[in-house]
Every structure is written in structure tokens, then in C-alpha cells.
Amino acid sequence: MTDPIIEAHGLTKRYGDTLAVDHLDLRVRRNEIFGLLGPNGSGKTTTILMMLGLTEPTTGQIRVAGRDPMREPLEVKRRVGYVPDAVGFYDQLSAEANLEYTARLAGIPREESGQRIAAALRSLGLDGVGSKQVRAFSRGMCQRLALAEILIRRPQIAILDEPTVGLDPEGAREFLGMIRELKKDGLTVLLSSHLLDQVQTICDRVGLFHRGRIALEGTVQELSRTVLGNSYRIAIEAIGPAVDAALSRISGVSAIEQRDKRRYRVEALRDVRPDISEAITESGGKLLGLTLEEWSLDDIYTRYFERVRQAA
């Protein structure tokens, strides 16, 4: 793997008796969208705070843009834009004033910040509300305002903690689209989420968190291959007297699940769709639908930890 922009080795954070992050190894490549995924409390936010130098690692090394966040926090923070989960702004100030404040803190000259703010608000669809107080903003607008801050600061890396929490599905989809735009501008994006399925679509690679460690890392396809092997999942809709029996006779089928009266789900080691249609017709039933389902990250995650638990 060439040129990682974020690199962690044996990163550990201990709060009293609890290990929040446990010997974490992580590499994020330049200009990729990397997803830190896992349930709440699995150490994602702590890892992010260590990347920004806002929390001191107990042991281990971390380098962000080639620098140590504990030693050179200002240099690191100049190169990283951060959108915390549940981001907040100063209510009594207007959107523009809020952005102006952080632009000033980031050291952007006054002549330039005005233009950049206007451009950022325009590109995120906030151009009509720039002079309004943030008090009146919805959750989705605040999230966009936080993204506007990143556009204005033009960092190398954007770190977004739970960016879609609290957004309605439409808003979340739109927001993920905006994140994808960041990648086109040459940014490296690191995002954390517990909503695995929602963000898997935009991540180039993901790391699945489990109890302070990254249990699995890679593209969604890679993960599905490692965890589930070459297994296929097929959804069937059929009516007939002995669909169950017909399905179980097919070789290669490893599991059959009846979901309701006419719907079944089959797992198999190969693509058994032709065999299924044949078997059901032969048994006197009628095949109404047959689809090959994609494995989702949720499935991978559940499967993997079921296996880990069984092994333990």
C-alpha cells in the first residue's frame, strides 16, 4: 500500500479500566473514502479524536499527513477538516458569521474568506440563508454548514463523525452525495458511522470496528468474500404445494429460509437460479420472482461476529 495519509500502529486508549481503543492498526490512502464502521461505543470517535490530537493516546503511534498529532497539533489540524457528530454552531450568529469565525481561526485572509464562504454556501444549497441566525437551522442544514466549513478551509483530509445521524433518508442520501463530491476535489475522506448500509455505497474501503479494534478491513466485496466465502443469496417468490422440498433437493443449497407464505431466501455455494426455477416448476409450483441479492455490510458484520462468538 503506497503513501498512507493516515497511519496508526498499536494505537491504544484506556479510560480507567475500559479499553476504548485496543492496539488499532489503520492505514488510509490518499484520496480515498474510508469508512470506520461499527456500533456505538466501539471506539470510532476516540480514534478520530486521537487523529486530531484532541485526545492523547495511551500508547501507540499515529501519523496524520506525515505528522504526529500530539506533537504538531496545529499543523495536523490545518490539514484536517473535522465535522463532529452532533455538530453545533453559535445560535445567535448568522451562518456567514459562524463560517467567518472559523475561517479567521484557520488563518484565511479576510479578502478571500468572503468569496469562499459565498461559494461554499452556494454549492451546498444554503445561499438564501447565509445571513440568517443558525438558531433557525434544521439538523440537516447544520450538517451542510459544517461541510461548508470544510469547503472553505480546503484541507487535505476531511473527517466526518456520524454524518448521517439525525437526517431523514432523503437528506442522508443527498449529504452522502456531497461527501462524494469532496473526493473529486482531491480530498481524503474518513467517515465513521454505525449505519453500515447507508454509507457502504460511498466508501472505497471500510474498516469494521469491534471493541476498539478494526476486525475487518477492505472493500465491501473483499470483506464479503473473506467472511462469507463465495456464497450467493437468492430471494424467491413462488407458490405451490412443495416448494420447500423442491428447494432442499437442489445440490449446493446450504440454507433455506421461508420468510412468509410465498417468499423464500436461499443461500448457496454457486449461482443456483436455473436449478431453482427448474425444481419449482417440476414440483408443480409457480415461480413468481427470482433475484440474486447483494450481501450488505450488515450481513457481513453480523455473520463475522456470530462466528467470532461461536469460536470463543
Next chain:
Amino acid sequence: MTTSTRDISSGSGRQREGSPWTGLPTIALKELTDQLGSARIRILAALIILTAIGATYIAIQELKQTVAEDPFIFLRLLTAARDPLPSFLSFLTLFVPLTAITLGFDGINGERSRRTLPRILAQPIYRDALILAKFLAGLATLAVMLLALWLLVTGLGLIELGVAPSGEEVLRGLAFLAVTLAYAGVWLGLALLCSVLFRQPATSALAAVSVWLVFAFLWPVLIDVGTQALQLKSLGFQTSGLDVAQLQLALSRISPNTIFGEVALALLHPATRSLGPILFSQLEGAVLGTPLPFSQSLMLVWPQITGLVAAMIAILTVTYISFQRQEIRS
């Protein structure tokens, strides 16, 4: 409050780089704008200006009747009182801590509850800048208010009394203002400390006001009760009245209110020669009632002034350390 464990294995080379004051002017300016435009400061300012005008007016009436030939009439303006109304100085002793607490009690926990803290600290600044900027902005707000008040009082005096203040009166007045600012700084520091220690702004305000109440009202009573009990117990010992008086004084000087009162007394009453118990033998040859020069009055309360500034710095240091050790996430 969760503090991070600090058993970093590689202790060497962990020196952080870059100036801790990066962003300080920006934050201070923003905080100052917020403070000056806030509703709470308007309410306080209205309250204080009204009482100041009232107290000064009463003082002017009083002065016109009694001491028309006082050489320090503009200083008397600040201290003269007529029952039942206290003097301008007493109002100030009451209002300055309250104003300082009002300006500081939600400094850090306010950023937390608005969820702006992680976002601001993710900007290229150190935490040092945030806490110091909040302190400086509060102090600047207080300075503006105090200066305005003093000018208001002096202006009223000019109009009503028809004489101009002397150079020494102006000097003493400005010195008094500076000390009042240090006194305010102590309470501002305390309020900021509470805002770091307590997550709820209401709790933090209550804690700061409690400390103020203790020092303003309970402390003198406690000292009185305490030393009386001590006197009874130590009947067998050779404790003189002087020892007890000195013990009482030492204990009461723990309270910043006492210290401020002493400085105000020495600066605004030039005839003040001593702040503690004094023996008759020490007064031999002194012409009682003659004013000391400004430099001598200043010498008299120099330890108190140093003490106030030191208390301010100490409280700020504790605040700073607790904030540095705190976790950002709630």
C-alpha cells in the same frame, strides 16, 4: 469530569509545537463582541448605572451638607453614604463579583452544551487560546464597564459640585479602578473554573454564587464564632486581645472581599495609616487625620494588591490545568 491517563511510554520528543496563542486575538474579539451584545450584560449595565447614579446623587447631597472643604471630595463621592443607602463603593463590592460571575459561569460548559467545543478545538488552535481569550474578553468587558462608571460618577460630581478633581484624586481613582479590575478578575477566574468543572451552566452559576455568598456574608460570622470559641478554649494560655484580633484579621484576609475593602479604604481615604490593629506606642508623633501621599497609601496596600493579582493568576492556572486535562467528548 474524566481525566485522561497519562502514562505515555515515549515521554521524550512529546513537546508540542506551534504557539499556544494562535487564534487568541480572533477568539477574544469574538467573545468580547458576544459579551457586549448579550442580553445579560445589558440588564446588568442598566442595574449598575441606575444604582451608581442613585448612590452618587445621595453622596453629593451628603457632601454639600457636611464636608464642603474636604481636599479629596471626588474620593468622598465614592465612599459617602447616607442611611439607609450604602455608598457607591459598597454597591461596587456587591456588583463586581456578580457581574464577573455572570460573564464567566458558562464559558466552557456553554460551548459544550451548544456542541461547538469539538468544532472549535478542531481548528488550528490550542485549548490555551480558548480559555485565555474567554478570560481576557471578560476582563475587557469589566474594564469598559468600570471605566464608564467611574467617568459617570466623576462627571456627575463635576456638574453638581462645580470643582475639578485634583491630579492626585484622578491618580487614586485610576489605581482604585485597576485594583477593582483585579478583584473582578478573581471572580471571573472562579466563574470560568466552575464552567470547566460543572457540565450544567446552572450548576456552575450556583457554585460560583455560593462561593461569593460565603465570602460576602458567612465568612465574617464564621470567623467571629470561630475565634470566640478559641478564646474560651485557650483560657489557660496567655492569649492577649491583640493575638485574637490579629488571628481574626489573618482569617478574614482569606476572603478577597476583605482584601478589596482594605485596598479601597487606603486608596479612597488618604488618611488611612494602618489596616490592622495598631498600638498607641506606634502612633507616637503621628499627626492623626492628615492624608498620606499617594505613594505611601499605595505602599500600605501593596501586599493586598499583590495578593489579589496572585489569587487571580492562581485561580486561572487551576482553571487552565483542569481544562487541559479534560476530555473533549461529553
